[in-house]
Amino acid sequence: MQQHDVAQAERTKPAATAADAAGDAAADEAGGRRRGAAFALLASVQFVLVLAMSVLNVVLPDIQREFGLDRAELALLGASYPMSFSGLLLLGGRLSDLYGTRRVFLLGTLVFGVSSALAGVSTGLWMLLAARFVQGAGAALAVPAAMALVRSVHPEPARYARAMAVWGGLAASGGTAGMLLSGVVASWNSWRWAFAVPVAVAVVTLAAAPRLVPEGAPPRGGRLDVLGAVLVTSGIALLGYGLVEAPERGWTSPVALGTLLGGGALLAGFVVTEARVEQPLLPPAFPASPRRAVALLAVFLGAAGITTIFFMLALYFQEVRGYSALRTSAAFLPFGLTLVVSGGSVGRLVQRFGPRVVLVTGLALAGLGLAALGRIGTGTPYVGAVLVGLVLFPAGTALVFGGSTVSVTTDVPQDRAGLAGAVVNTALEAGPAVGLAVLVTLAAGRTAGLESAGTGSASALTSGYGFAFTVAAVAFAAAAVCAFFLLRPRSPGNTA
Numbered sequence: 088m089q090q091h092d093v094a095q096a097e098r099t100k101p102a103a104t105a106a107d108a109a110g111d112a113a114a115d116e117a118g119g120r121r122r123g124a125a126f127a128l129l130a131s132v133q134f135v136l137v138l139a140m141s142v143l144n145v146v147l148p149d150i151q152r153e154f155g156l157d158r159a160e161l162a163l164l165g166a167s168y169p170m171s172f173s174g175l176l177l178l179g180g181r182l183s184d185l186y187g188t189r190r191v192f193l194l195g196t197l198v199f200g201v202s203s204a205l206a207g208v209s210t211g212l213w214m215l216l217a218a219r220f221v222q223g224a225g226a227a228l229a230v231p232a233a234m235a236l237v238r239s240v241h242p243e244p245a246r247y248a249r250a251m252a253v254w255g256g257l258a259a260s261g262g263t264a265g266m267l268l269s270g271v272v273a274s275w276n277s278w279r280w281a282f283a284v285p286v287a288v289a290v291v292t293l294a295a296a297p298r299l300v301p302e303g304a305p306p307r308g309g310r311l312d313v314l315g316a317v318l319v320t321s322g323i324a325l326l327g328y329g330l331v332e333a334p335e336r337g338w339t340s341p342v343a344l345g346t347l348l349g350g351g352a353l354l355a356g357f358v359v360t361e362a363r364v365e366q367p368l369l370p371p372a373f374p375a376s377p378r379r380a381v382a383l384l385a386v387f388l389g390a391a392g393i394t395t396i397f398f399m400l401a402l403y404f405q406e407v408r409g410y411s412a413l414r415t416s417a418a419f420l421p422f423g424l425t426l427v428v429s430g431g432s433v434g435r436l437v438q439r440f441g442p443r444v445v446l447v448t449g450l451a452l453a454g455l456g457l458a459a460l461g462r463i464g465t466g467t468p469y470v471g472a473v474l475v476g477l478v479l480f481p482a483g484t485a486l487v488f489g490g491s492t493v494s495v496t497t498d499v500p501q502d503r504a505g506l507a508g509a510v511v512n513t514a515l516e517a518g519p520a521v522g523l524a525v526l527v528t529l530a531a532g533r534t535a536g537l538e539s540a541g542t543g544s545a546s547a548l549t550s551g552y553g554f555a556f557t558v559a560a561v562a563f564a565a566a567a568v569c570a571f572f573l574l575r576p577r578s579p580g581n582t583a
């Protein structure tokens with residue numbers, strides 16, 4: 088009898104093992120779908136938070152007419168979201184690390200969604216300004232936390248690196264989508280509809296995230312560097328405002344010079360403070376490593392290049408070539424399509440060739456695209472230097488953001504994941520503010536010099552834009568050389 092039972096058990100064992108294997112496979116498949124849905128949700132939030140920055144670009148003239156704004160008020164409105172976003176990112180990253188990643192992510196998304204709705208129903212400039220400022224604050228809370236949660240969704244190093252490569256391209260895609268949406272809204276309906284997409288995404292995220300997104304790293308508590316937060320937030324805000332005002336008022340005007348010097352002094356105080364406090368908002372060693380420094384420089388340049396192309400080419404298309412708002416948005420379609428195609432492959436490229444090769448190649452391609460745009464003239468056909476630049480630059484930028492994001496975030500400890508997200512996005516936000524201000528000043532100087540020499544205004548304006556694009560191309564080439572020599576693999580165990 089005992090032998091019969093043993094034999095029966097042996098016969099049923101393979102069937103039971105097969106059933107267990109099938110169950111494990113089904114569980115793995117379900118887990119994979121859940122991880123994919125969680126990553127898609129987090130990515131959509133990152134995408135929309137960046138989209139919100141550029142979604143008013145083309146409709147600003149409509150807002151100016153409705154509210155009767157002067158140029159200074161219009162510039163302040165354009166800068167309100169980026170100033171609060173960039174100024175509060177480090178604080179958002181620190182809060183995420185200290186008090187719970189998913190909790191801070193949901194709080195930031197809630198603030199972003201409510202303020203987006205208020206912006207859409209604004210009755211005047213100050214209500215819209217306040218809503219945009221709070222919208223940027225919500226984004227500053229949500230973005231570092233969302234980036235940190237990707238590690239909880241994909242804890243395996245290979246999957247995480249690939250996810251981060253894809254994540255790096257979301258910023259460029261979001262900015263481009265905001266530009267296209269802005270043009271469509273300007274031609275189709277009221278500018279207020281530009282806030283419909285941010286509100287919808289916030290609602291869906293708040294409903295789905297508690298079920299799909301894991302908790303992330305548990306809250307670990309600790310002291311918040313309040314002085315550092317005040318210094319960096321106010322310093323970035325002042326510096327950003329000064330950079331917005333300087334091209335319009337002049338770099339030596341009291342307003343521009345005072346805010347620039349004040350912002351610089353506050354940021355210098357932040358650096359000194361971070362070197363002395365026990366639990367700094369930004370540990371000095373984190374951005375100081377050559378690997379991270381060159382990757383953050385690449386993010387800075389990529390963001391500056393995108394903003395410069397959107398700003399200058401939008402003006403070129405409308406003021407020199409006579410394009411409508413809708414046709415201007417359509418002219419950027421190749422840019423957006425190239426970003427989508429390139430962004431879809433950057434994860435595989437990083438896995439195969441490593442972030443260094445991908446980053447150097449991306450900087451070189453983006454530089455070539457800017458060099459092509461540097462050749463534009465008043466009669467340059469769209470299918471020529473312009474189209475070449477609008478394809479090469481985004482192809483290179485997708486590689487730049489993917490390779491840089493992997494370089495900054497790989498092997499970062501879990502308790503600094505929010506910090507890593509904040510630092511990457513701070514570089515992303517500093518690029519448009521600083522880079523665009525410098526390049527606009529160079530373009531304006533070139534234009535003024537040519538006009539004083541008797542060149543027609545359209546030719547002088549176009550030449551100024553071309554000069555700025557060429558200078559940017561040189562900066563990208565120099566960054567590619569730096570990345571080639573400095574972006575080395577880290578030594579084992581180094582997680583600084």
